[in-house]
Amino acid sequence: MEIDWFRVFFSDQPYSFFIEIVIRTLIMFVAAVVTLRLAGKREVQQLSIFEMVMIVTLGSAAGDPMFYDDVGVLHALTVFVVVLSAYRLMILLIARSDKAEALLEGEPHYIIRDGKLCIKEMPNDELGSDEFFSQLRAQSVEHLGQLRCVILEDTGRLSVFYYSDEEVKPGLPILPDEYRKKSRTIEDSGLYACAHCGNTLQLESVARVVCDICKTEEWVKAINRRRIT
Template identity: 80%
Template sequence: MELDWHRILFNDQPYSYFVEIFIRTLIMFIAAVVTLRIAGKREVQQLSIFEMVMIVTLGSAAGDPMFYDDVGILHALAVFVVVLTSYRLLIILIARNKSAEVLLEGKPHYIIREGRLCIGEMPSDELGSDEFFGQLRTQSIEHLGQLRCVILEDTGNLSVFFYSDEEVKPGLPILPDEYNKKSSKITSSGLYACSYCGNTKHLEPVERVLCEVCDNVEWVSAIDRRRIGA
């Protein structure tokens, strides 16, 4: 079968359509920049869900008229006006109504309090332990006992507050080599941390023991404050 390269590369459009594409793209690019400038700028990591939806919607509305000749530019610009107007109304609603702010942008959640995971408070479907521990490790954190509290902000960022060196407690290790030594069987007496919530307690050799905080049965040797910086 012989390929029709002219159809593949140009379809049925004349070569002069490239000029129209240039004009369409330039207009939509300027319209997108102006719209986002009016909407106000924030860092990408600080964008809320509906702001991301706005950007995706604008991108879709801007893309079609750039190279589809059956999509009018004014139609796309009408979408821009509707999206921008809706966004500004939402901003006003959020500023005046606390419930609307929580619904649309979410609210901060405590992930850690006093060196222990807040199982009852943290949104379980938003942050897996591997991802969470990975973010903590990027800040040179060795174990949870170093942390006074960690807050998951509504932007998705983590706010981390440390204990002073004198206040650091024994805690659940988050370095992979040590965390992966978790086991339900305690073979020697010592200080252990629950692998699920970080609760620490002194345990004697036993086949199986429940954590009184979360009912987890897997434990790992806690890192003592004396080992910090070792």
């Protein structure tokens, strides 16, 4: 099978189409910048799901007319106008309606209260425990007893509020070496934390203990070290 390298690199378009690509790309680049500027300025980490969808839509609409000769620039600009208009309408609805804001932007959820995971309040599949613990470790958190509360904001960021050193209580360790020691069997009596929800109990040596909050059976020895920053 012989490969037509000329077609691979140049397609069937005339050389003049390269100039057209340059013009198309510049037009769509400027249109994208203007549209996003009109949409408002916000950090990438603070973008809502709705805003991310808008950016992806604009990217798709901007890309095609840059090098497809059968896609007109005005068609793409029409998409830009419609998307920006829809975005402005959604912003207006969000400003006037709390229900619309919760539906389109989401709402904050408590992940931790008083050093324990809020199993019943946490949105399903929003945040895996490994990802969640890694974010806390990045903020020098060793165990959940150091935390007064943690809130998952509608942007996906975590707002963390700490206990003072005097208020730190025994909690579930989240450092990998300590967390991996979780077990279904309590070999030594002491204070233990549920590996699933962080509930702490004084336990005696026993083969099986069910957490009265989340109904799981894995436990880790609780620790109460103060937070070091």
